[in-house]
Amino acid sequence: MSRSPSLPDRPHRDIDPDLPDDERIEALRGHYEDLVEVNEQLSDQLEEADQRRQRLHERVDRVERENETLKSSSLYIATVEDVLDDEEVIVKQHGNNQEVLTEISSRLADRVAAGDRVAVNDSFAIQTILDAETDARAQSMEITERPEVGYEDIGGIDEQVREVREAVEQPLAEPEIFEEVGIEPPSGVLLYGPPGTGKTMLAKAVANKTDATFIKMAGSELVRKFIGEGSRLVRDLFEMAREREPAIIFIDEIDAIAATRTESKTSGDAEVQRTMMQLLSEMDGFEARGEIRIIAATNRFDMLDRAILRPGRFDRLIEVPEPDRDGREQILEIHTRGMNVGDDIDFATLADDTEGYSGADIESLATEAGMFAIRNERDEVCHQDFLEAVEKIENDDSSDVISSAGYFYQ
């Protein structure tokens, strides 16, 4: 950019008041001429500045117009299949799988590699390389080929395990039984109950048992993190499951997308509605005897829109409650299996001491007890460590309440 020219010096003449009149007039005339000259210089500079301002205005207008065009023209998503040399690549457009040989601008040439997801324009010129952040599909789903959770890792909910096996595992493992009897297996299974009671574990254990891919999507994230993309991601979820059959689709916190319709008509609600409609239509067009099973989970059964519970949708409801005394004892045993525990541990009394604990709470309790052993320089965890862990967890819980209340009333 050109720098502004410096201002001319201000003309200055010392005129002696005692000079004879004609000499003073001559000096004043000289001063006047200096002033005229500076004035001319300033006028020229002003005119130049005006012209520069005009040019900058035109440039801003042009950039704004280009920006608008860029914003309004749609780009397509493609994957780079092969980089042939520095200037040419083969891309495959998503959706229609069309393969195209395209040139690449020097700006992007050394940054593109095979496998990258890119945005291309109408003429397939690569506009940007999409980073992992933009890859909502990958981010919104957790895919595990074969989760490492078995039924033996789940304690205190034997009846629920049996029901899930019957409703989800059996149709996958022995679809012919359903055909012979002439009934459709349940389309979707809804697990409901308090947090940390083993709902996700149950879904993973079925996937493990049936050698199925486990694909998890969290309803709350669809609504909070991937605004505007919910229905597309739900479609992608089912597409992904079809590509990887046999598969278990697990939709956690389904209440976030399937809550009872409220009166308010905000755009956020409309978006959530669209996501739910997409889910319902995917389920309605679903082959119940196929190799994909759907499990959803919620802690807020009361909030659910009854439309999702209709036959052919989530038509098998299984409550997963907080563990009872025997359940807590079983879960304590499960979570101490890999620990070096002393003979003095009495799981039965610990189960009495942990009323109201969920499975997840018991898992943290075991870790906390282990920490006490380490702190006391022992490599064996004893009963007292568990008692101290219970005390610590209970104190932490009450301080949490206090601090959150404090924050609330600040």
Ligand SMILES: Nc1ncnc2c1ncn2[C@@H]1O[C@H](COP(=O)(O)OP(=O)(O)OP(=O)(O)O)[C@@H](O)[C@H]1O
């Ligand atoms: N019944 C259980 N038996 C053994 N461990 C359990 C049980 N329930 C929970 N846990 C422990 O708690 C952790 C969290 O459990 P999980 O994610 O299955 O709970 P969830 O019911 O899906 O919770 P949320 O509703 O918060 O998603 C598990 O990894 C496991 O270690």
